[in-house]
Amino acid sequence: MSEQRDGSGDRTIRVLALGVVRRGSEGESGNEILVFEGESPESGVYYRPLGGGVRFGEDSVDALRREFREKLEVELEGVGEFGTFEDVFDCGGARHHEVALVYEAGIAQRWPYRLDSFPAADPETGEEFDCLWKPVSAFTDGGETLHPEGLAGRL
DSSP, rough: OOEEEETOOOOOOOOEEEEEEEOOTTTTTEEEEEEEEEEEOOOOOOOOEEEEETTTOOOOHHHHHHHHHHOOOOOOOEEEEEEEEEEEEEEETTTEEEEEEEEEEEEEHHHHHHHHHHHEEEETOOEEEEEEEETTTTHHTSSOOOOOOTHHHHH
């Protein structure tokens, strides 16, 4: 099995900034979070809050704002610390190591809250994906997989 490496061949740890955006109020049965759906050859379908990599020298909150701006063309408001999560996992035949700095935030524009799902794209990779609102209970009741590991228990 290979390992995640940088351009020089050194093993790397990827730092992510992720945003937990909620729709509905706490305690409501309709309490949902905004996620994208991914698929791993090893574990199947999983979900993760939106965000992405923190660049060298970039503040993680700035990275989170940039990622939402680039992928959804929206601005964040009320950004606050939620927690730090670490994952070491295998995907696509390679070992990966990620540290996710997770924030709670709202989206300033109202349109994402009115749609159950909508398309987005990563301008750096050209990858297109769907964003969707999933009930927190889908993850806390153990039915769906939410990354990073441990996040579901904190929701």
